[in-house]
Amino acid sequence: MSNDMMFTTVSSKGQIVIPKRVRKKLDIKNGNIFTITEKRGLIVLKKIDQNLSHDDIMTLQSINEAWDEIKNNKGGKSTTSKFFTEFAKW
Structure with a gap:
């Protein structure tokens, strides 16, 4: 699956639908x-x-560290494609 942008809507209960091809790729059940x-x-x-x-914990820690960098203005600018390439590694 590529990093194509997809759209979904929020229900009246606050629920969102994860697109089928994402659910299939990630074996979401x-x-x-x-x-x-x-x-x-x-x-x-x-x-x-x-x-x-351990990998889950490390990923969550990396996300938290990235937010801290952004909050402290240490995050650099990135193109959309570069961002999604890095994001896909998570």
Whole structure:
């Protein structure tokens, strides 16, 4: 799957639909657990197992560190394609 932009809507209950091809690629099924973080209007969802793995913890820590860099004006500017390339590594 490429980093094509997709759109979804929010229901009256605050629910969103994750597009089918994303669900298929990430093997998202009913009952999966996600962490969610939000900063400055950007929402990040991370699928996790019921028990956080070391990789999950490291990813969440990296996201938190990135937010701290942005908050402290240490984040650099990036093109959209470069951002999504880096984001895909998470």
